[in-house]
Amino acid sequence: MRTMVIQIRSGTMMNMDTNIAVKLARAALDKGYGVRMFGYGEGVTLIKKGQDPKRFPNVGNETKELVEKGLEVVVCETCCKARGIARGEEIEGTKIGSLTNDLSRFVAEGDRMVTLAR
């Protein structure tokens, strides 16, 4: 199965980057591709459990829903620790991992890599 890797560095409430990431992931999953997403920097907020934005799309809920459809999401633990996000606070089915282990594996095994950044 061919795989798209999406790299995200923006926080869920900074701009629309994470919304674009989940829309792209949804469209790719629906077309039968594998999709893997890696977040670091502010991008780690993607996997934070309990997000409850008012008047904005809830990217956390969308991420959870897509994980159930096969999306693989990993974020950088170092960046999580820097922001006080501890293991156990991630959305079920997502993972707090690392650039060296997980992003490198995603890049090595992926067919296309999309970076959503400014």
Next chain:
Amino acid sequence: MRSKLFITLKSPHDLGDLELVRALAKGSRSGLLLLEDAVIFAANADLGKELLGAVQDVYVIKDDWEARGLPLANPGFKVVDYPEAVDLIMERYEQTITV
């Protein structure tokens, strides 16, 4: 030379000059996918011509374009939805570069 899909989320005021895109695109089949405020390029004929001077095809993501209520000042630009954007990324071009 591998075909390239450039991706940008930056508005025309943030993207700066297109020299990098022009240089990387030279000699290859190339396209540019406009997301978020980058769709503003589609509303300005002069800016649009500049893009079409750097790449062969320009694609505008429908959601962000409609959200801003912009005109399409460049008939050569193609408005695409997310499934079509996936096709561009996974099938039509061999490489993606975010600028």
